[in-house]
Amino acid sequence: MKLHKLLLFGTVLLFCSHFNNATAQVFKGEAFAGASLAQVDGDECYGYKRFNGQLGAGVLLSLTDQDWLDVGLEIVYNPKGALRSDTLVGNSGHFAGTYNLKLNYVEIPVMLYLTDKHKYTVGLGLSYGRLVGVSEKINGIATDIRVGDGYLRWKDGDQGSDDIDLSEIRTLDDLSTSGLYDDTELPPTIRVQNSNTYSKHDLSICADFRIRIWEGLHAQLRYQYSLMPIRIRLFEEYDPMLDYKVRQQYNNQIALRLTYIFGEDRALINREIQKEEKKRNR
Numbered sequence: 001m002k003l004h005k006l007l008l009f010g011t012v013l014l015f016c017s018h019f020n021n022a023t024a025q026v027f028k029g030e031a032f033a034g035a036s037l038a039q040v041d042g043d044e045c046y047g048y049k050r051f052n053g054q055l056g057a058g059v060l061l062s063l064t065d066q067d068w069l070d071v072g073l074e075i076v077y078n079p080k081g082a083l084r085s086d087t088l089v090g091n092s093g094h095f096a097g098t099y100n101l102k103l104n105y106v107e108i109p110v111m112l113y114l115t116d117k118h119k120y121t122v123g124l125g126l127s128y129g130r131l132v133g134v135s136e137k138i139n140g141i142a143t144d145i146r147v148g149d150g151y152l153r154w155k156d157g158d159q160g161s162d163d164i165d166l167s168e169i170r171t172l173d174d175l176s177t178s179g180l181y182d183d184t185e186l187p188p189t190i191r192v193q194n195s196n197t198y199s200k201h202d203l204s205i206c207a208d209f210r211i212r213i214w215e216g217l218h219a220q221l222r223y224q225y226s227l228m229p230i231r232i233r234l235f236e237e238y239d240p241m242l243d244y245k246v247r248q249q250y251n252n253q254i255a256l257r258l259t260y261i262f263g264e265d266r267a268l269i270n271r272e273i274q275k276e277e278k279k280r281n282r
Contacts, residue, residue: 034257123208148197
């Protein structure tokens, strides 16, 4: 079974395992909107320069009588990508050129939240993302980028039609010593076709901090980073005496959003009831 299916299946089991104990556990809904700054590590661009909006909703399940531990399931429209202006590359005399990458994801994060004093919340979890749209422009010209698997391949007619999985190869030196070719053959940079796809799947880790502003309204800060490469790409060095290099690419994102949680008043009532019951039992 694929990883994203296991993640979803495990989440459903977790929710169902607590459903029968509904007197102690409380379901809460949430809706949120915000903005993010993103970059793609490994794309030869630097800085959180891609600005995007973010929109989503979710459900929270309280796992304790005192409402300090919650598990959350969300669905989020979460664009990512990278942006670069035309800048001079060090002392090379070369300009990097402009770069504009847009990656549109629909994501399903699964989060575990710890709340203190019913005001401050920290969370940690995993998010599965499905790439639903991609566009890439280099120096203002659209490329043929599309959704796929993100891997490099042999050029047509070379080494048969088999794909190469270079997910563990970071430099061409590694490629030359990996046994994929010998020194009497053409250099791998001539025989390897650059990737023109981004993987349709993205699994990322999420770290979260949330603070209550007023009643059910919260300010939420989330950091998210890919656990697996979303693309493997061949880059040419500006110095022709240097090798080409293969870079693995990862999504890197910081998001700030406003979240409204529905049903917290019910959780507070349950909390007070539990306190009163404990006092009576003393």
